[in-house]
Amino acid sequence: MAAEYGIISLLPALLAIVMTLVSRQVLLSLFTGIWIGATILVGWNPIEGAAHSLQMVINSVTASFNSKLLLFTFLSGAMLGMIFLSGGMSALAQRIISRIQTRKQAELGTGILGMLIFVDSYASTMITGSVMRPITDQFDISREKLAYLLDSTTSPVVSVAVVSTWVGFEVGLIRDQINSISSIDQSAFMVFLQSIPFRFYSLLAVTLVFILIVMDWDFGPMKQAEKRAKEEGKVLGDDADPLIETREEDIDTPDHVDPRWWYFAVPIVSLVAVTGFGLLYSGGWPSKAPVEALKGAATADAILWGVFSACALLLAILVGHARVELEEVSDSIFEGFKMVMFPVAVLSLAWTIGSVSEALGVGPYVVSISQGIITAPMLPAVVFISAAIISFAIGTSWGTMGIMFPVAVPLAVQLGAPLPGATGAILTGSLFGDHCSPISDTTVMSSMFAGADHVDHVNTQIPYALLCGVVATGLFLAGGYGVSSLTVFGYTVGPLVLLVAGVAALFVAAYYLSEHADVNVPTTFGSSSD
Template sequence: MESYGIISLLPPLLAIILAWWSKQVVLSLFLGVFAGALITNAYNPLFAFMHTLDDYILASLADSWNAGIILFLLAMGGMIGIINKSGGIIAIGEYVAKKANSVVKTQFAAWLMGVLIFFDDYANTLIVGNTMRPITDKMKISREKLAFIVDLTAAAVSSIVPISTWIAFEVGVIKDGFDSLGLEMNAYGTFVQTIPYRFYSIFALGFALIIIFTAKDYGPMLKAEKRARSTGETLRPGSTPMVSQEMEEIEQPEGESFTFANSFLPIIGVILVTLIGLWYNGGGLEAGTSIRDAFGNADASIVLLWAAISGSFIAGILSFAKGILNISETVDGWIDGAKSMFIACLILVLAWSIGSITEDLGTANYLVSILEGNIIPEIVPLMIFIFSAFIAFTIGSSWGTVAIVMPLAIPLANSIGIPMLPTIAAVLTASVMGDHCSPISDTTIMSSTASAVDHMDHVSTQMPYALTVGLVAALFGFLPAGFGFSAVYLLPLGLVVLYLIVSIIGKKADEVI
């Protein structure tokens, strides 16, 4: 492959700098692709523009795998739209909220809702914040604490479960990285194998539980909780809470609506169709094919599309059969949900495009030539984690970060000979960490909005917690993982370290009043 030398770094660096400066990830990624096309087309802007559209953007959509992933995203969004329009979103929240009758149980209910609504981080954020806010106010729990639980669980869960709106994006980017190297590796199987190495995401979920059940806090969050308990002021005096306009779209339909059980039937259908479909598509009916081999051989883009469409049909038929929605309303709900996936689809297409342009420029080859012999290979997962977290913080987008870094991380890991799984996981989970710390992150803003708290109050109280989890993930996760230590040992070690940190420096709000 031809390498353009140091100039091959321009497209990804331009995307990073522009995203940081403009906060517009889609435009920044497009200009990154255009810059690469400019280089490969002798700096002719007209040819570069045309080839950006046809050789990269259109070509990425022409691939059957990519097309299947895009359709999966739209269908999943459509299914969620029908569930929402049928009152299922509210039904889920009300069921869980009934179990909350103490400070600890109320916070745990919010955490549990965040885990149960695993299929989409946006839906997660809006549902949990809006549903739990009146209950946390009643229990004198600060809005800052609610926003923390809402924000921490949303992306952490959606990014690691094998069934969510995230999986299409993550599997798609992983496959693109493998294809650029000519590797015959199963992207979906690799995604599943990276889950134990998502140290930040897993530690974040465990850390939230530690904070909840020890009833201890520290830093600005302790001050917020002390205020709420002692004065009943769940908001800081003088603060400007975010107004949740999006929540007005989550309304109870007139008459009968989905129950808690109804709401999860389409989701259960998606899970079952995915599992059975992976087995069938991967040759499960053939003699001598194990379940593991079948899952590894399956075309996940096709199976996920089967599952999402099946879930949409289940949700639609159920809402129509119960008399909640007529056919027109059901279709409208599906279309509204699919529309919500437009930006996700656009980012994914541009992610594939920037991956293709860095391949044509030989960016990974150039980086490898610089790094080989100049760094300790074993610390690359740690470096990738820190670098990706910084990018996510500066641009405020998990998906934008993955789109920028993954096309470089996979070839680098393959060429230097470092463990592939923790390297891929480092990109995926660091993007979540940077998102948690960034004041310009969409999910951070939505968490403030859904929880009706001052945005910067949310950022300032959550950041110390996210940095704590990130530090533990770096030192007790990715650093030893780069030297070959298994996640089986590192996960419990990291959770123990987090528990000790909270126990030593944390204090109960009731005790410091």
């Protein structure tokens, strides 16, 4: 089916993405892309295409993993509604603010917290965004910057962590290829570990976050957003449409309730602990070792158990300790549901446009083009760029990994290219495209829990992601063409040395773009920044 549609397979996703960024009408743009794609699939009949579009949305929403993630999102909204009612977030924020004295400290705290919760990217985004949003607002840090900090310190860290919801999926893909290719005599987990130094984009993305924070640099549309927040006190642009519109002050804490910081902390600890236990238990622990258990963990089930436990604890705290009436608790839960209705709609359509692109054969088409120009030295860079294009078009890094592994790994073996480099290129390229795509679920979740306008988040993040992507491409090319095997003063230049060079290049480029590029650089597409 891929060869059948050719370049046309790219049309629905690209149309949806461009329409989203230009018109700022996310839902309409996504459904237009779905309709166009469905129309192509049914033989260019627009009426039949409309009916097929609806069926594809239903199929996406009812898919097991997706339906669990939607329930997780609704329960997250309920949890936030009850947290707002308890006043616990405000109480904790005040305690933290008393220790955080500057914008830089608030940004560093956000980045560090995002990295510390490395078990799951969704949980990390939700927790870090919920904790830090009132704090970053207090220091006039734009919501665009907060969304960027969330997006660039969650998935990049979780994807390389040896204990996370990602490791099982990634190791499983590697194992499938090792089992199918008899000439590979390595363990899947060892290849995973060896690929980490080659995750150039992931590692550079996290590094850039802290370069920008420590040096107080910004460039592109983000510079305008931060200028607006600093000078005008506007964390959101005038025409911004944040994915979560309900704020803490919109849900009143009853007068008789004395907000305690642990009203927030205890449910969050429960969420993390139950999620971690759920990952191990669903994977077969204690009969299996923790690493082996994580490989077979049921990610969606684990995060669902975690957020449900947090909601149950909050209900007990509100009714049992804070003495809040059940009617008020119920009202806060429904307010929480209202918070996440728009993100749920965006996620549903984003998954569907990804399914449309897969049905049209975007992945095989991009791979087929790449295969014609690949040589062993070029392989890592071409695989990295191919994975990024596919991920950008279908909006899912995991889906891209599933597409790329059966093609890129056998090709690497055939050409004699190092397996860790090819593996790292797939895994980090998938994340690069995901970071640039407005139809990515992790990008949507970052906008959601930062309370940011989704289009503004994408606009401000793309220049940073592109900078890391360009440097990463250069590193893959350098490694592929033998730089990694050169001997300098008796030492072999390996991927870690390449990474150091990449960090230096990133620093220089960020300095130039921040200090010498035009301050009034236009936004990537339509933006609410003044």
